[in-house]
Amino acid sequence: MYGIDSSPIRKAFELARSIQNPINLSIGQPHFPCPPNIIEVLTKAAQDGKTSYTLTGGIPELKSAMAEKYRTQNKISYAHEDRILVTSGISSALFLLFNALVNEGDECLVISPYFLMYPAMLKFYGGKVVPLEESFKPEDLESLKSRKFKLIIFSNPSNPTGKVLSKEQLRALANLAESTGAYLISDEIYELFDYDKQFFSIGSEYEKTITLTGFSKTYNMTGLRLATILAEDKVIKALTTLQQYTVVCAPSITQWAGIEALKTDMSAYIQDYKEKRDFVYDSLKDYYPIQKSGGAFYSFFQVPVTDEEFIQRAVKKDLILVPGFIFCDQKNFVRLSFATEWDTLKRGMKALQELSKES
Amino acid sequence: MYGIDSSPIRKAFELARSIQNPINLSIGQPHFPCPPNIIEVLTKAAQDGKTSYTLTGGIPELKSAMAEKYRTQNKISYAHEDRILVTSGISSALFLLFNALVNEGDECLVISPYFLMYPAMLKFYGGKVVPLEESFKPEDLESLKSRKFKLIIFSNPSNPTGKVLSKEQLRALANLAESTGAYLISDEIYELFDYDKQFFSIGSEYEKTITLTGFSKTYNMTGLRLATILAEDKVIKALTTLQQYTVVCAPSITQWAGIEALKTDMSAYIQDYKEKRDFVYDSLKDYYPIQKSGGAFYSFFQVPVTDEEFIQRAVKKDLILVPGFIFCDQKNFVRLSFATEWDTLKRGMKALQELSKES
16 A cells, blocks of 8 residues: 555645645646535535435436436437446546456556556556557557457546547447457546537447446536446446445435536536637647647646656746656656636746746 | 345345335434534535545544544544544445455454444455454453454444443453554444443554544434544555545545534433433343343344344334344344334334244
8 A cells, every 4th residue: 555656636736735826727627616506406415314325326316317318418328227336436436446347467458648546546456557549540459459458448538638539449449348358448527528529438339338427527526426337237236236345325415416417507617618728729839749638628748848847847937737747658748727717727828838938 | 246245234224115114123323313503514515615625634624623532532642633534434444444454364353243344345355354252351362362463343332232342351452453463443433322431442542543433323424424544644644545546535515514513412312322222121131132232222132033034023023123144153133223213113122022922
């Protein structure tokens, strides 16, 4: 246990607290508050005394609403309550999955750059991480078909790059999963942050997909701990048993709030982030090699010095970023989150433009 | 994962739902609702938008309030914020501990009868369970001093027996922990349910104790997921890191409710359960070999046939109990919970008196 390093994201968080008026572009959650209708239902659930244990797998009402969401929004026709487990956030879902599936020495294909929890948790459970660049072409996977992977995992849209994987890429990954016997895990926590309508749930075509859906990012419910797993019956059964012996159930009142969240129109929030996505790209494209993000609320771009050096220079301008090395094997990228107020974002772009000239 | 059987407690729960007007004495949580002042603070935290991640270890305000509680109520003078981790309930605390501490083949001393999660989770992490009868005498431990235990664990007061361990027993366990290098884990989730003022926190004398404190049972917050771990700095650091890579943090608004819970006077509730404890004992002592419970809200007593047979006979009288075999190696005990309304309890005692004559 003493081997896992504390996350540099948390370090950025601490750093930001030490600066008087920081330009904090390190935060991995929306800057807007949880919408008031969700708060109202959360409040009502508390007042109605829904403070007892729920069923281990989650309240039937939420599972039913999620099944409907999967069928209509994600086009996953086989989605059904029995295939859904409600968990205490995506991290909890990942822990259940990795704990149940990964054995010592298992090779796990992780699309890179990756959510930093994937390799950290996989290694903790004895897995060996095999990275695959997110820019891969379907034919690149041919040479991998003779290997044996326990699982394939990616976040789509991606944290940290904002990349939305193409249908062709996703189909190639599903093919690879099928031919190597790997579990295909599609982490779709950022699915609503899809600015060019490119997002596609591979679960709609490949029934063995394990689809992860989170409430934290979309509705700013990170502290309320809620996510769901959609998978084959036998996987859900095993994970439910493990949940019974670990966190028991997701927080009761949060589950009721989740049902309301699904009814909430987030399009104005998404539109705001789309404009911020464009603003970041337009502000930086002449200063850094940068690609326009397709989704999530991050931009991941190359800097002219090492990430750690760049981060230190940024701090001198009160700007907080996250070093890229925690998301991939490269050491000259940084992650910027545009989930913030316009004022902060504008100050950040100005600081980044100045920083590019210092190198 | 497929090896862990679903808990018979859950089966009792399902069974109770199938009977029209069940006498349900199987439930492991208070029958009273979460007190209104706690609900109010929970509601206010939601309305104030406290829906984001908290620090991994918990909000400082709760840790500070817990440190004060440990110092004044439990007489643990060394209690300090840095030694406290806030978790998503006791089950989550156990999972963090066992995952971090237990390696394949480690021998773990478990006071028996035990909370069924202990052996189930210990075995999952590769531990070997060595049971020790709760009626042990201090001198019985002498012969164990040459063994090597990874940990010693008990719930005090006990689920399922309601036994409150004596100071002498606790001191003997602390001595054994010290001489064998074992971690001593004192699960005190039922501490307030202490009817004869016998409860004693061994952490007040043995500084290496890992003390677990839960909010679920005392305030009927089982679904809100909140507990704390008090332990040495290095243990807390390791567990905090593991929490960061699993559930991330305890639910944010629940943590605020926890502070209010600590200020809540529960004495009227405890007095009610004390009367129920007496009533159960007085009603059954001429029919079954039974001991008066010292704490928690359970009675654990021997029945004249196997527990499974007895449970089936009880169901015919609409009475739901939990079989003893899940808590110990014996197969002729049952667990009764008196955390219920007087009417239900009276019906239950009548049914049990009748059942004793059928054997």
